[in-house]
Amino acid sequence: MSETVVDGVQRLPENGISVIIIGAGVSGLQVALESWRKGCDVVIIEKAPELSPVGDFFTITPSALTTLKCYPSMHSDYHERIYNCSTHVYTPSGVQIHSKFPEWRQPGVVTAAPDVDISFLKRRPVFAKMQLDQVTRLGIPIYWNESVIAVHEHENSVNVVTASGQEFTGDVCIGANGISSKISGFDAGPDVAVQDSGYAIARVAFPRSSIKSDSLASTLLKTIDSEPEFRVYVGKDIHLILFLTPDWVAFAFTHADSDNAKETWTNLKRPSDLIPYLEKAADEWDPAVLDFVRSAPPEIVDWKLRWRDGAEQWTSDSGRLIRLGDAAHAFFPTAGNGAVQGLEDAVSLAECLRIAGKEFITKATKVHNKLRFERVSILQQTGFINREELHTADTAAVTGNREKANIGFFKIGRWVWNHNPEHYARDNYDQCLAHLETGAPFHNTNLPPGHVYQPWSLSSETERMRAGIKSTLKENGDWSA
Incomplete structure (x- = not known):
C-alpha cells in the first residue's frame, strides 16, 4: 500500500x-x-x-x-x-541574584x-x-x-x-x-509500590486580569508584556515559582510536610492557607509576592508528591x-x-x-x-x-x-x-x-x-x-x- x-x-x-x-x-x-x-x-x-x-x-x-x-x-x-521567557532566581525578599535564558535559547545554539x-x-x-x-x-x-x-x-x-x-x-x-x-x-x-515522598506541591494558573491593577502584585507584571518571566524564589526547604505572561500567570511551590496534601487534584486550598508555608521558609518575603499568592483563586491544588x-x-x-x-x-x-x-x-x-x-x-x-x-x-x-x-x-x-x-x-x-x-x-x-x-x-x-x-x-x-x-x-x- x-x-x-x-x-x-x-x-x-x-x-x-x-x-x-x-x-x-x-x-x-x-x-x-x-x-x-x-x-x-x-x-x-x-x-x-x-x-x-x-x-x-x-x-x-x-x-x-x-x-x-x-x-x-x-x-x-x-x-x-x-x-519565550527569561529565567531568574530571587531571594524571598525580592532580590534578583541570577538571570539567564534557557540553555537552548543561547546564541548560536541549534536544537x-x-x-x-x-x-x-x-x-x-x-x-x-x-x-x-x-x-x-x-x-x-x-x-x-x-x-x-x-x-x-x-x-x-x-x-x-x-x-x-x-x-x-x-x-x-x-x-x-x-x-x-x-x-x-x-x-x-x-x-x-507507590510511596509518599514527604513533599507536596501547591500550584495554580489563572488569568492575569485577576490581579488588580493598583495592587502590590501588579508591580511584578510591569515588565512582562514583551518578555514573559519564569521566577524562582529560593528559601529554607522550599522554592516558589512564579510564571508571568501577558495573559496568564501561575505559581507553584514545593514544600515539605505533606500530611494535609492529597493524592488527587480534588484537594483545593485557599490562598490564605498557603501563606504560613511561605512564612515558615523565610523571615522576610517581598510583599508583592505574598500579594500575588493572595490574588489567586480559591481553587489551589495541594498535590501530594507520590513516588514509585x-x-x-x-x-x-x-x-x-x-x-x-x-x-x-x-x-x-x-x-x-x-x-x-x-x-x-x-x-x-x-x-x-x-x-x-x-x-x-x-x-x-x-x-x-x-x-x-x-x-x-x-x-x-x-x-x-x-x-x-x-x-x-x-x-x-x-x-x-x-x-x-x-x-x-x-x-x-x-x-x-x-x-x-x-x-x-x-x-x-x-x-x-x-x-x-x-x-x-x-x-x-x-x-x-x-x-x-x-x-x-x-x-x-x-x-x-x-x-x-x-x-x-x-x-x-x-x-x-
Missing part, C-alpha cells in the same frame, strides 16, 4: 499492527499520533468523560518536539502561544527541533487540546468515559475489557494511565503490554522532564513498532524499553537533586557567580534537550536487539557523554540527603550546554 496524507500529515503504509492505548493524557495522545503516522491502527480508551482541564504549566524542551514538523496543523497551533520556536513552558490544558485536535483531524477514535477493568494477554493478541462491557482486541496494549492506576491483567514489569522507584522492565514478559510515560516512570516536577520523557517515549516506541513490523512486535517493545530506561532513570533522579539544590541554595554564593547559579533546573545539559528519540531508535534498534537476544555488546549513548549509570532509589537518595552528602550525579559525564 502507498503512503497517504491526512490533514497534511504523511502516513506510512498500513503495517497491520493494531494498537490499544489506555489513557488520553499528553503521553497517550502523542503515542496515538506517532503510531498512526507510522502506519498502525490505533484506538484510545479514556476513563474520564472528556479531556481534563486540570493543570497549569509544564516544560517542553526540544527533544519532545522533534516530530512536531510532521503535523503541519499542530505545528501551527503550537506557535500560536509562545512563551534537535530547529523548525520549532521552543517555548520554555506551555499551559498543559492548551498543549493537550492541541494534541486532541490533531487526533480528531486524523480520525483516530477515542472512547471517553470507558474505564478499563481487565486486560487479557494472549500469545498473538491482547484483549481489553471496559466497565461498560466493550471489548477491544489488538496486537499491543500501551498503558499510559498514570502513576497509580492498576488494571487486572495488565502485568507489565514488577508491581512497584524506577523498574527496569516496563513490558510484560511476552512484550504485548507496555507502560508509557508516568505509568512507566514517575517524575517530580523539579526534574522539569516528566512530560518531556513521556513524549520522547511516544516517539521512540512508535518508531520501534515501525521497524519491527507486526511479526516481531513483541521485540519492538523490549528494544524500546532498553533504549529508554537508563536515560529516563537519570532524569528522574534529577528531580531529587534539583529540589535539594533549590532548597539549600547559598544565595550569597549564587549572586553574581554564573557557575554557582546553575542550580536546580537552571542546569539541564545538551544531552537532555538535544536528543532525537526517533533517530536514536532507528539508529540503535538492530544493535540493541542483538544485545537482548545474544548478549552482544551494546551501551546506550542517549546519556551524558562519559556517564557511568548507577542504580538508585528513593531510599538511597533519602539516606544520602540525611547524611549531608552532596550528589555527584551532574558531575558524572558531560552535562554542559
Whole structure:
C-alpha cells in the first residue's frame, strides 16, 4: 500500500499492527499520533468523560518536539502561544541574584527541533487540546468515559475489557494511565509500590486580569508584556515559582510536610492557607509576592508528591503490554522532564513498532524499553537533586557567580534537550536487539557523554540527603550546554 496524507500529515503504509492505548493524557495522545503516522491502527480508551482541564504549566524542551514538523496543523497551533521567557532566581525578599535564558535559547545554539520556536513552558490544558485536535483531524477514535477493568494477554493478541462491557482486541496494549492506576491483567514489569515522598506541591494558573491593577502584585507584571518571566524564589526547604505572561500567570511551590496534601487534584486550598508555608521558609518575603499568592483563586491544588522507584522492565514478559510515560516512570516536577520523557517515549516506541513490523512486535517493545530506561532513570533522579539544590541554595554564593547559579533546573545539559528519540531508535534498534537476544555488546549513548549509570532509589537518595552528602550525579559525564 502507498503512503497517504491526512490533514497534511504523511502516513506510512498500513503495517497491520493494531494498537490499544489506555489513557488520553499528553503521553497517550502523542503515542496515538506517532503510531498512526507510522502506519498502525490505533484506538484510545479514556476513563474520564472528556479531556481534563486540570493543570497549569509544564516544560517542553526540544527533544519532545522533534516530530512536531510532521503535523503541519499542530505545528501551527503550537506557535500560536509562545512563551519565550527569561529565567531568574530571587531571594524571598525580592532580590534578583541570577538571570539567564534557557540553555537552548543561547546564541548560536541549534536544537534537535530547529523548525520549532521552543517555548520554555506551555499551559498543559492548551498543549493537550492541541494534541486532541490533531487526533480528531486524523480520525483516530477515542472512547471517553470507558474505564478499563481487565486486560487479557494472549500469545498473538491482547484483549481489553471496559466497565461498560466493550471489548477491544489488538496486537499491543500501551498503558499510559498514570502513576497509580492498576488494571487486572495488565502485568507489565514488577508491581512497584507507590510511596509518599514527604513533599507536596501547591500550584495554580489563572488569568492575569485577576490581579488588580493598583495592587502590590501588579508591580511584578510591569515588565512582562514583551518578555514573559519564569521566577524562582529560593528559601529554607522550599522554592516558589512564579510564571508571568501577558495573559496568564501561575505559581507553584514545593514544600515539605505533606500530611494535609492529597493524592488527587480534588484537594483545593485557599490562598490564605498557603501563606504560613511561605512564612515558615523565610523571615522576610517581598510583599508583592505574598500579594500575588493572595490574588489567586480559591481553587489551589495541594498535590501530594507520590513516588514509585524506577523498574527496569516496563513490558510484560511476552512484550504485548507496555507502560508509557508516568505509568512507566514517575517524575517530580523539579526534574522539569516528566512530560518531556513521556513524549520522547511516544516517539521512540512508535518508531520501534515501525521497524519491527507486526511479526516481531513483541521485540519492538523490549528494544524500546532498553533504549529508554537508563536515560529516563537519570532524569528522574534529577528531580531529587534539583529540589535539594533549590532548597539549600547559598544565595550569597549564587549572586553574581554564573557557575554557582546553575542550580536546580537552571542546569539541564545538551544531552537532555538535544536528543532525537526517533533517530536514536532507528539508529540503535538492530544493535540493541542483538544485545537482548545474544548478549552482544551494546551501551546506550542517549546519556551524558562519559556517564557511568548507577542504580538508585528513593531510599538511597533519602539516606544520602540525611547524611549531608552532596550528589555527584551532574558531575558524572558531560552535562554542559
